[in-house]
Amino acid sequence: MQQLLNGLFVGSIYALFAIGFTLVFGILDRLNLAHPSVFAASAFIGIELVEVAGLPWWAALPAVAVVGGVLGLVVERVAFRPLKGRADAHFAGLISSIALGGMIIALLQWRYGPDTRRFPAGTFPDGQLELLGARFTILQAAILVISVVLMVALAWLVARSRLGRAMRAVAENPTAARVLGVDVDRVTATTFAISAALGAVAGALFAMNVNSAQLGMGSAIELKGLAVIIVGGMGSLPGALVGGLLLGVAEVLAVQYIGSSWRDLVAFALLFGLLILRPQGIFGSRRLREV
Amino acid sequence: MFTDSTLLFVALSGIFAFSFYAVLVAGQLSLGQAGFAALAAYTSAVLAPDPAEAGDAVTLAVALGTGVVVGAVAAVLLGLPTMRLRGVFLAIATLGFAEAVRILLVNAEWTGGAQGMSVPKIVTPGVAWVLLAVVAYLFWRQGPTRYGRALAAIREDELAARATGIDVGAHRLAAFVTAGAVSGAYGALLAFTMRFIDPGLFDFASAIDGLVMAVVGGSTVWFGPVLGGAFLTLVPELQRAVGLEAGWIRPFLAGLLLLAVILFRPGGLASFFPAGRGTRPLSRVQASGARGDTAADDGPGAPGGSGADTNPAGANLAGTVQASVQPHRRRAQVGAGDVVARLAGVSKDYGGVHALRGVDLELRAGEIVGLIGPNGAGKTTCVNILSGLVPPSGGAVEVLGIDPVRTPVHRVAAAGVARTFQHAKLFGRLSVLDNVLAGAHLVTRGTFLRRLLWLPSARWDERAAVVHATACLERVGIADKAGLAAGELSYGDQRRVEIARALAADPALLILDEPAAGMNRVEAAALGDLITSLASDGLTILLIEHDVGLVMRTCDRITVLDFGAVIASGDPAHVRDHPDVVTAYLGTEAD
Amino acid sequence: MRRTAPLSLAMIALLGLSACGSGDTGAGGSLQGEGSGADCTIPGPVPVGAALSLTGAAGSYGESQRNGLELAAAHLNEQGGVTYELTVEDDQTDERQGITLFEQFTDDGVSAIIGPTLSTTAFQAQPIAQDAGVPVVAISNTADGITEQGEYIHRVSLTEGQVIPQTVAAVTESEDLENVVVMYSDDDAFTESGYEVFAQALEDEGVEVAETLTFSVADTDFRPLLTEAAKAEPDAVIVSALIEAAIPLVTQAREIGLDVPIVGGNGFNNPQLMTDAGEAAEGVVVGAAWNSAATQNELNTDFLAAYEAEYGKAPDQFAAQAYTGLMTIDAAVRAECSGEPEAIKDGLGTIDGLDTVLGSLTINDARDAEHEAVVQVVTDGEFVALD
Missing domain, CATH: 3.40.50.2300 (Response regulator)
Structure with a gap:
């Protein structure tokens, strides 16, 4: 039970990170490899906000989301928009986002140095909860709740709102969306901003949860995030949540039953098996190709 | 100014970049190369004899051989289940493989785990550069061959490549195995360069480096990876030489430089160099030679071989095709009047939407059959079923003696079906000539291996293919644009290139899906003449068109579809007066 | 084509500068001195x-x-x-x-x-x-x-071989160790070799290892592993890890209620351990080559x-x-x-x-x-x- 909960908590972070990742992929068909850098940057910026500006956690998180959103706009503007209409936009976007991601990390090192940093003690109320004999912190529970709430809110946004309709139209066919009067550039930028804001919240929560923020924290979670969006189905929001939780639980079970050295193999075995058996992922639907 | 090891690493990086280039030219994104390299590095380090006893040359040869074989075998094993994955999916699957390899290496006993394994250093910059040259040579020679063009065609438009008869699965796997072999060679070299190998050498970051080098260098030009490898290796050297203070500023500038290259040089660094992009079109004189060959009115002695003078005067394209490439023609001949294709009671549902309902259609050799109907009537679905792209939900289909439902698309094409697409699907970044040469895939012989050895026969074959393709371009009247990139042409010209590409396969059945869309009246009239003349050469043509006038003028028979069902069928006069047709087309009949 | 100028300039600048950058080696003056x-x-x-x-x-x-x-x-x-x-x-x-x-x-x-x-x-x-x-x-x-x-x-x-046996011997004596859990990151040469020395030293001291758990250098969430470790009810947890992992590991161990001594190698020897792990660091034993307070001269x-x-x-x-x-x-x-x-x-x-x-x-x-x-x-x- 304890281990199951541990798995869910680990998984909720994976999910939160992957939701932003998969949003951009689902709507814009682009893999944004600067996402892990935004994840790391927001953790460091969040720490500074709490440490220097003295913000409490409930104010720091939205602030971090805003900072993340701005970073997302920068990423879109610098690394993706100039590539619009290029035949190799797919590969080029990977590279440009890697390049920009590297620059963000370099700037972080300039600003904060290479050392591990952390939120000051007591940023988030300490305290333990107990459920069915399993112990966990309030923060862990909060992360799970925040992940689910953000996911539901985002799913609602995409399914119901005007912006969501525009997003889906762009996902379906950008050219047609433009003809129908959708401002594709604005929708694209907004999508990036939302995606990055989610990644930023994930980064800050992650740093709080494990009491550590490192320059390399994004790349450590990057592969897991990729695995999650494949498992859940590229572009599927509920898929990212379920995929994240599933991966978290699977890893924990692997520790318990197979051995900790093989834990990381689980993500890739899961990923590989699913790609072979069901490439569209658990929740993904196969896209029809127009001939 | 640079040390030995810098030179060495430039060469090694170049080789690694080529392993990414090998799949990028076929439009695949694989990140598994680090895994192949890791397997190759460790295996070769274990299997190769001690250089102190066997000598450096023997050790190196054994190591390289082991590396190449291990890399290639691993690629086959990984490729068989994953080759049907596309784009990012393939990238992530292969990345998963590479990570799995790394975890295995960390946990295995014989690798020394994370603490690594000592390997003697025997690779010198000279050796590395020679090997880089060998690999570069391989890819340089691969470019303008039937194989190279097929890969490029797959990269540009997979569907169109399949429709021109290219076996996409086999070609993708071949490219993937090439990547495996090259990264295997890299792994073996790296092992015998570094003195000490550990799993960290083959991590995610190293795979990303390889990809960055290949893309930054230029993923469509053979020397791109060399430039990319040099770029990525030399940036830190240059920064050091400039005296930039070490620390955050260097990765920042490296990122900035990378971003600048990728944003402002779409073709990568290779685009700084005026390289031979694509196959050179025939010069004016040669082109007129091709024309003379086509017309064959010079009589005997026309270059092109014995077939030319047996054709009747005024012989046409079909004659040329036979003259230059007949030995490699694979499809069965069709006699005049035979049934070429037949749809019997074919229906197609798309999740509740009935695109086709019990459609019957028969095409006989030499006929021009028109297929018309309002938008959404199911015309394109019919064509997709005939060419094997889409399976019907019910009914029987037969094309040129085969069942396209159970036959892969490229085999349907090989049986003699060629088509154009409703929205022109050209290989946009290839030249017009290369588009048509790719179309001739089925009627030409592979030239890659012979080109590697500089056999003259390869050059003759390539020349014959160019003559053939030029003739096809002449036929549609666009030979003067042979050297342009297909994507830069006007819409009408793209249509014509697409027809030339279809003709290059020497088909028995030619399916034209709205060829006149985007053409003006004069062009459309010329198109009508072309279609008529093709039919008189014995070609069967299925014409889908909104320009009803064009259809009425050129077609022998016309079938009209509305809401997925045939509402009229017969000769143009009969169809024109059919009351249902008039209703369906009310007010749209232009002339 | 349209916007090549900035990049070309940048490259030329780099190439040009690099040409001047080299060649200023070998500062003047003899390296042979006088006196002793x-x-x-x-x-x-x-x-x-x-x-x-x-x-x-x-x-x-x-x-x-x-x-x-x-x-x-x-x-x-x-x-x-x-x-x-x-x-x-x-x-x-x-x-x-x-x-x-x-x-x-x-x-x-x-x-x-x-x-x-x-x-x-x-x-x-x-x-x-x-x-x-x-x-x-x-x-x-x-x-x-x-x-x-x-x-x-x-x-x-x-070397780890010089520091760790001393540490293990000291802790075994002071804490009466009988049964421990060992944790280390297995994809890093430093921590893995540290683990090997720990394992050997524990064997030499006759301490039983109930379980060995591994993780990756980049890991920061250790709760599943620590839960697993707690099940074995060890007298101490022996950890070979870098400081990046040490701090979250120590914090999370205390958080899930694993209150036994944690023994670390060189990687733990960092003032950050106390500043960042705070109270959780209390009772952590670290063997090291140097320490700000312990080396008194x-x-x-x-x-x-x-x-x-x-x-x-x-x-x-x-x-x-x-x-x-x-x-x-x-x-x-x-x-x-x-x-x-x-x-x-x-x-x-x-x-x-x-x-x-x-x-x-x-x-x-x-x-x-x-x-x-x-x-x-x-x-x-x-x-x-x-x-």
Whole structure:
């Protein structure tokens, strides 16, 4: 039970990170490899906000989301928009986002140095909860709740709102969306901003949860995030949540039953098996190709 | 100014970049190369004899051989289940493989785990550069061959490549195995360069480096990876030489430089160099030679071989095709009047939407059959079923003696079906000539291996293919644009290139899906003449068109579809007066 | 086509600058001095190269090391007689860069090389110096076999094999260990070799290992592993990990209620452990080569004060070892009063009982350092020697 909960908590972070990742992929068909850098940057910026500006956690998180959103706009503007209409936009976007991601990390090192940093003690109320004999912190529970709430809110946004309709139209066919009067550039930028804001919240929560923020924290979670969006189905929001939780639980079970050295193999075995058996992922639907 | 090891690493990086280039030219994104390299590095380090006893040359040869074989075998094993994955999916699957390899290496006993394994250093910059040259040579020679063009065609438009008869699965796997072999060679070299190998050498970051080098260098030009490898290796050297203070500023500038290259040089660094992009079109004189060959009115002695003078005067394209490439023609001949294709009671549902309902259609050799109907009537679905792209939900289909439902698309094409697409699907970044040469895939012989050895026969074959393709371009009247990139042409010209590409396969059945869309009246009239003349050469043509006038003028028979069902069928006069047709087309009949 | 100018200019600038950048090696002045020991005077500055990981995964160690080296160079140059021209270069935690740097240093004719930060890179890069006949002083490599690479390779860092057995023996005695859980990151050479030494030492002491758990260097969430560890109800948890993992591991262990002593290796020896893990760090036992409080001598106090003044924070073990590295080279130079590589190599062989911030340092016949290790326990937010 304890281990199951541990798995869910680990998984909720994976999910939160992957939701932003998969949003951009689902709507814009682009893999944004600067996402892990935004994840790391927001953790460091969040720490500074709490440490220097003295913000409490409930104010720091939205602030971090805003900072993340701005970073997302920068990423879109610098690394993706100039590539619009290029035949190799797919590969080029990977590279440009890697390049920009590297620059963000370099700037972080300039600003904060290479050392591990952390939120000051007591940023988030300490305290333990107990459920069915399993112990966990309030923060862990909060992360799970925040992940689910953000996911539901985002799913609602995409399914119901005007912006969501525009997003889906762009996902379906950008050219047609433009003809129908959708401002594709604005929708694209907004999508990036939302995606990055989610990644930023994930980064800050992650740093709080494990009491550590490192320059390399994004790349450590990057592969897991990729695995999650494949498992859940590229572009599927509920898929990212379920995929994240599933991966978290699977890893924990692997520790318990197979051995900790093989834990990381689980993500890739899961990923590989699913790609072979069901490439569209658990929740993904196969896209029809127009001939 | 640079040390030995810098030179060495430039060469090694170049080789690694080529392993990414090998799949990028076929439009695949694989990140598994680090895994192949890791397997190759460790295996070769274990299997190769001690250089102190066997000598450096023997050790190196054994190591390289082991590396190449291990890399290639691993690629086959990984490729068989994953080759049907596309784009990012393939990238992530292969990345998963590479990570799995790394975890295995960390946990295995014989690798020394994370603490690594000592390997003697025997690779010198000279050796590395020679090997880089060998690999570069391989890819340089691969470019303008039937194989190279097929890969490029797959990269540009997979569907169109399949429709021109290219076996996409086999070609993708071949490219993937090439990547495996090259990264295997890299792994073996790296092992015998570094003195000490550990799993960290083959991590995610190293795979990303390889990809960055290949893309930054230029993923469509053979020397791109060399430039990319040099770029990525030399940036830190240059920064050091400039005296930039070490620390955050260097990765920042490296990122900035990378971003600048990728944003402002779409073709990568290779685009700084005026390289031979694509196959050179025939010069004016040669082109007129091709024309003379086509017309064959010079009589005997026309270059092109014995077939030319047996054709009747005024012989046409079909004659040329036979003259230059007949030995490699694979499809069965069709006699005049035979049934070429037949749809019997074919229906197609798309999740509740009935695109086709019990459609019957028969095409006989030499006929021009028109297929018309309002938008959404199911015309394109019919064509997709005939060419094997889409399976019907019910009914029987037969094309040129085969069942396209159970036959892969490229085999349907090989049986003699060629088509154009409703929205022109050209290989946009290839030249017009290369588009048509790719179309001739089925009627030409592979030239890659012979080109590697500089056999003259390869050059003759390539020349014959160019003559053939030029003739096809002449036929549609666009030979003067042979050297342009297909994507830069006007819409009408793209249509014509697409027809030339279809003709290059020497088909028995030619399916034209709205060829006149985007053409003006004069062009459309010329198109009508072309279609008529093709039919008189014995070609069967299925014409889908909104320009009803064009259809009425050129077609022998016309079938009209509305809401997925045939509402009229017969000769143009009969169809024109059919009351249902008039209703369906009310007010749209232009002339 | 349209916007090539900025990039072309950038590239030209880079190429152009790089042309002027090279060729200013070999600063003037003879390296042969007069006098001996403290009175030794050498006319030219002695060129010393340091290849450190200033960026990338090991960036935090490299930074400390650079600080330590630069402080040492400043002190030595102030002291006079012999001056040092210290070149610190970044290998970006990339093995290839490490190799290139060593080659560049030997080509440029430095008299001694310090580094690299990581042991794996050491195995790849140090043979270059060995072949070129340039002495190397390793300041953070703890793996076995480093100095076996050749007669020019020395180190001032204690191996795990020197520190860990002492730690294990001390803890076993003070805590009556019978049954422990061992955790380590298995994809890092430093922590894995540390684990091996721990395992051996535990066996020698007759302590039973209930379970061995592994994780990845990049991991930060250890709750599932710690839950697993807690099930075994150990007397202590033995951890071989880097400081990045140590802090979250310690915090989370306390959080899930695992309150037994945690014993760490060199990786734990960092003032950050107390500042960042706070109360959770109480009772953590760390065996290490150096510690700010435990090594009580005048040199150490001065070093602590100078470091704080210069960089605004307390030094860690990496800074102290780096500082010692250059100081040891200085002692070797003064021994023969020559800045030539060969003389420095000979001089390093004579280091015996040298007073350093690490304590009394001897370089033995295997070219490894010998000095006293400290076993310390975190008490009231401070490292205190374990009795």
